[in-house]
Structure formats: C-alpha cells, structure tokens
Amino acid sequence: MAGAQEYVPAGTGLPELRRAVQDCQGCGLYRNATQAVFGEGRESARVMVIGEQPGEKEDRQGRPFVGPAGRMLDRALVDVGIDRTEVYVTNATKHFKFSRERGKRRIHQKPSRTEVRACRPWLEAELRVVRPDLVICLGATAAQGLLRPSFRITQERGAVLELPEHDARVVATIHPSAILRAEDRETMYQGFVADLRVAAGVLRSLQAG
Ligand code: URA
Ligand code: SF4
Secondary structure (H helix, E strand, C coil): CCCCHHHCCCCCCHHHHHHHHHHCCCCHHHCCCCCCCCCECCCCCCEEEEECCCCHHHHHHCCCCCCHHHHHHHHHHHHHCCCHHHEEEEECCCCCCEEEECCCEEEECCCCHHHHHHHHHHHHHHHHHHCCCEEEEECHHHHHHHCCCCCCHHHHCCCCEEEHHHCEEEEEECCHHHHHHCCCHHHHHHHHHHHHHHHHHHHHHHHHC
C-alpha cells in the first residue's frame, strides 16, 4: 500500500486539499465508498477534532459528523462551552469502510492500522493548514494513529498530552458512537463530557496566557 502522499498537493489550502482527496487511491478504501469525506471547519479553527472514519450518513452526504455521532459531539461541545465555530472536524481515514449485511445494509468496519497510516498524509496536511492549538482524538483509532499504537483510551483519556511536531496539545476521549452503543448511556456521556471539559480548560488557559 503506497499511501496517500503522492495524492496530497503541497503548499495548498483546504479547498484544494478537499478537491484532491477525491482522487486519492492511497489505500483500497476508495473503491467501495461513495466519496471521500474531508474535514470541515475554518482554516483559523483553534481546535481539531479527529474521529475514526466517515459513517454511513457521512459517506452519502460527503461531510464529517453529520449523523448520530456528530449530534452527540455537538451536544457535548455545547455542554463544555467549546464554540463549534472554533472547531475543525475530520477523521483518521477519509473513506467509509463497511461490509454488507444481507446484501443491503452497510455495516461499519474499523479501518486497519495500515489504512490509518496510509491516510495519515491527509491528516498531516490538515494539521499544517489549520495549525490547531488543541487536538481532540475521539476513540482509539484516532489516538493510536496520531500518537502511538500502544495508546490506551481507558488509561490515558482526559490527560493533556503534547504533539510537539505540530506545537499542539492533545486530549483523547471515547468515541461518541461508543456512547450510542452503550447500555448506560448517561454515565458514558458524563465521562465524555468530563474529558471534553479538560480540553475546554486547556483552551481557556491558552487564551489567558
Ligand atoms: N464517526 C466518525 O468517527 N466520524 C464521522 O465523521 C462520523 C462518525
Ligand atoms: Fe486515500 Fe485515505 Fe481514502 Fe485510503 S482512506 S483511499 S488513503 S483518502
């Protein structure tokens, strides 16, 4: 797998990157998806939220976090007082990976570590252009892809970490989809909000300093 690098135009802004990602064949995931789903938000956003991959809805609409997980994220950002217009949302991989159930329904499958690595140049390009002060990783795929393969959400969620090569802080938490699947949604949601509150605190202290 060659990876996305050769498809990523150098030195361009988000509109060019968003156009170019539609031609990416850096891994096999482009074959079955409807389209690539690039990140969304202002180039001046101070926060970058990284999810796993586009879901079913995102694949159809071509926009990240427009489905149920996105609504959960939006609600939590409001709860902790992070201004949504300061947030750029994207994913570790830009194409939807799925298997078909009974020939029809598309069931989301986790991208492999190789696919995440193949897609990393797009994320790097987004980081270079947006230059966020703070990155929020949603779930293990994002955190392991960005930080290190041994990263454990259960042990390291809610901690303030560093991304020295991008001069940014990082906070990792659970994926909002995990809340939607959980039996005790309220407890999971409160934990999610507690982690995001740490992120909101980092932003406030950066603003004050
Ligand atoms: N889940 C993600 O990780 N990303 C999306 O864009 C939607 C759902
Ligand atoms: Fe390219 Fe990423 Fe899509 Fe793979 S998932 S084809 S690397 S954009």
